[in-house]
Amino acid sequence: PLRVFAVSNQKGGVGKTTTTINLGAALAAVGRRVLLVDLDPQGNASTGLGVERRQRETNSYHLLSGRASLEEAAQATASENLWVVPANSDLAGLDLEISDSPRRAHLLREALRGPEGTPAGEGPADQRFDYVLIDSPPSLNLLTINAMTAADGVVVPLQCEFFALEGLSQLLDTIDRVKKTLNRALAVQGVVLTMYDRRNSLSAQVAADVREYLGGVVYETSIPRNVRLSEAPSHGKPALLYDRACAGSQAYLRLAEEVLRRERDP
Amino acid sequence: PLRVFAVSNQKGGVGKTTTTINLGAALAAVGRRVLLVDLDPQGNASTGLGVERRQRETNSYHLLSGRASLEEAAQATASENLWVVPANSDLAGLDLEISDSPRRAHLLREALRGPEGTPAGEGPADQRFDYVLIDSPPSLNLLTINAMTAADGVVVPLQCEFFALEGLSQLLDTIDRVKKTLNRALAVQGVVLTMYDRRNSLSAQVAADVREYLGGVVYETSIPRNVRLSEAPSHGKPALLYDRACAGSQAYLRLAEEVLRRERDP
Numbered sequence: 001p002l003r004v005f006a007v008s009n010q011k012g013g014v015g016k017t018t019t020t021i022n023l024g025a026a027l028a029a030v031g032r033r034v035l036l037v038d039l040d041p042q043g044n045a046s047t048g049l050g051v052e053r054r055q056r057e058t059n060s061y062h063l064l065s066g067r068a069s070l071e072e073a074a075q076a077t078a079s080e081n082l083w084v085v086p087a088n089s090d091l092a093g094l095d096l097e098i099s100d101s102p103r104r105a106h107l108l109r110e111a112l113r114g115p116e117g118t119p120a121g122e123g124p125a126d127q128r129f130d131y132v133l134i135d136s137p138p139s140l141n142l143l144t145i146n147a148m149t150a151a152d153g154v155v156v157p158l159q160c161e162f163f164a165l166e167g168l169s170q171l172l173d174t175i176d177r178v179k180k181t182l183n184r185a186l187a188v189q190g191v192v193l194t195m196y197d198r199r200n201s202l203s204a205q206v207a208a209d210v211r212e213y214l215g216g217v218v219y220e221t222s223i224p225r226n227v228r229l230s231e232a233p234s235h236g237k238p239a240l241l242y243d244r245a246c247a248g249s250q251a252y253l254r255l256a257e258e259v260l261r262r263e264r265d266p
Numbered sequence: 267p268l269r270v271f272a273v274s275n276q277k278g279g280v281g282k283t284t285t286t287i288n289l290g291a292a293l294a295a296v297g298r299r300v301l302l303v304d305l306d307p308q309g310n311a312s313t314g315l316g317v318e319r320r321q322r323e324t325n326s327y328h329l330l331s332g333r334a335s336l337e338e339a340a341q342a343t344a345s346e347n348l349w350v351v352p353a354n355s356d357l358a359g360l361d362l363e364i365s366d367s368p369r370r371a372h373l374l375r376e377a378l379r380g381p382e383g384t385p386a387g388e389g390p391a392d393q394r395f396d397y398v399l400i401d402s403p404p405s406l407n408l409l410t411i412n413a414m415t416a417a418d419g420v421v422v423p424l425q426c427e428f429f430a431l432e433g434l435s436q437l438l439d440t441i442d443r444v445k446k447t448l449n450r451a452l453a454v455q456g457v458v459l460t461m462y463d464r465r466n467s468l469s470a471q472v473a474a475d476v477r478e479y480l481g482g483v484v485y486e487t488s489i490p491r492n493v494r495l496s497e498a499p500s501h502g503k504p505a506l507l508y509d510r511a512c513a514g515s516q517a518y519l520r521l522a523e524e525v526l527r528r529e530r531d532p
């Protein structure tokens with residue numbers, strides 16, 4: 001069955017886009033059919049996958065506002081088994097446009113799984129993909145709520161920095177609220193420590209604190225700070241295509257294996 | 267006369283909070299009376315200045331919604347000449363609460379400078395401070411619009427990473443729109459390159475591209491990647507108090523001097 005993950009954290013610059021692209025590419029590399037949905041008006045995930053501005057005529061704004069089907073909005077990437085619904089600044093106007101629509105939190109869910117009443121497993125995304133990853137903007141706004149309402153699980157990138165812990169409880173509260181009011185099935189799939197630098201004592205300290213505070217929810221795999229991860233987007237490729245042997249790519253391959261293990265034995 | 271700067275960039279994790287705290291502390295260290303306004307519901311600037319959760323009963327939500335005056339909302343910090351209006355998650359509800367108020371974009375401006383019609387220089391902030399710096403959230407929402415409507419200038423922190431350039435044109439468009447519709451005096455005070463790492467060729471490349479593309483708007487001072495800057499917030503202090511001699515503190519002192527030079531000879 002299809003599994004949908006929202007990659008969310010309202011703290012900015014923690015590695016949401018980098019995780020969506022590279023975890024997605026790693027799952028595709030081990031044979032899963034993966035769709036990435038870019039739900040950030042900045043469109044960083046689309047850029048990191050090499051989607052030019054002029055190729056974003058049909059994008060996640062059109063998918064959510066019902067102007068395009070999933071078939072029309074999803075496009076292939078340079079990686080086998082990896083597809084993307086791109087984003088651009090069209091998305092920035094959606095909040096206001098749909099603020100009085102009663103289904104405003106469910107738009108992405110319905111675009112992926114079909115309108116309310118569609119039998120489980122028979123939606124547009126169910127037929128074509130094994131996994132959907134949704135890149136969220138750095139905010140707890142309607143776009144992030146749409147991602148969480150459409151999702152089975154939330155993957156939370158957490159930077160190994162002091163401010164990272166500050167927003168965590170707000171994020172977990174929001175996930176709880178969405179679970180109670182919009183999507184009973186929602187759970188935290190896992191928390192991934194990003195930009196981990198073992199030479200830096202603050203980084204090691206934050207990682208230790210998070211593992212103590214959250215326990216088994218934190219993936220064993222952490223993502224090291226690795227300059228190749230920040231270079232890959234300028235070539236429009238996931239790190240796996242840009243430099244498969246680098247520490248960043250290897251970490252995301254390990255993370256994909258760990259995600260799949262959790263899916264088998266939840 | 268009072269000068270108000272919005273520290274804004276919708277790209278996450280670029281150093282908005284770090285710049286607000288440390289540029290503010292540097293201006294205070296050279297004798298200016300400085301107020302920092304935390305306009306991010308994450309409250310990172312408040313934490314970085316040592317404001318405990320229980321000391322945020324009166325905060326920027328109360329200031330903007332008219333429930334507290336500037337006198338009541340501003341509090342002293344451990345640094346001389348440096349005051350702060352703290353923030354917490356109360357602020358997250360403001361968007362919805364004021365969405366149909368005609369003055370919703372002007373709330374902060376009126377709280378600092380007095381209601382419409384107050385003669386220039388006679389508002390609550392004019393009497394007490396030389397500079398106000400406003401830490402914006404990572405989004406182009408009503409809180410960031412409030413910051414820009416209240417401001418004379420925008421200080422734009424720009425991380426030396428590939429994705430940094432992506433959002434710049436959206437940000438400059440937003441500044442233009444606010445200037446045309448809400449605040450004719452608004453201008454870009456400057457763009458500051460942050461987390462500059464001269465050992466990393468991507469960082470040097472992005473810095474060179476930005477200077478070529480934007481010219482003199484970019485400050486000569488760039489802020490190096492310096493772990494002491496990310497450690498200071500865990501001690502509730504600006505870097506200037508935590509470690510005045512470190513490369514980060516010295517860079518922010520230089521930046522403050524450059525900002526003051528621009529103020530003298532615009």
Ligand SMILES: Nc1ncnc2c1ncn2[C@@H]1O[C@H](COP(=O)(O)OP(=O)(O)OP(=O)(O)O)[C@@H](O)[C@H]1O
Pocket residue numbers: 011012013014015016017018019040044136137138194195196223224225226227229230231233248276277278279404427428429430
């Ligand atoms: N493990 C890593 N090592 C080195 N650089 C990284 C790593 N992960 C991410 N980066 C870089 O750090 C910056 C922030 O990462 P990214 O853009 O993925 O974060 P984000 O959470 O999506 O940001 P936003 O909040 O703006 O959406 C980017 O320039 C990215 O290339």
Ligand SMILES: Nc1ncnc2c1ncn2[C@@H]1O[C@H](COP(=O)(O)OP(=O)(O)OP(=O)(O)O)[C@@H](O)[C@H]1O
Pocket residue numbers: 010011012013138161162163164277278279280281282283284285306310402403404460461462489490491492493495496497499514
């Ligand atoms: N020059 C620097 N050197 C090292 N670390 C830095 C530097 N500037 C900022 N940091 C660290 O990088 C992280 C992001 O910085 P900061 O929180 O100031 O960015 P921001 O733009 O305010 O983020 P947000 O978009 O979430 O508001 C923080 O953990 C901060 O301590």
Ligand SMILES: [Mg+2]
Pocket residue numbers: 016017018040044135136137
């Ligand atoms: Mg992102």
Ligand SMILES: [Mg+2]
Pocket residue numbers: 282283284306310401402403
């Ligand atoms: Mg911040």
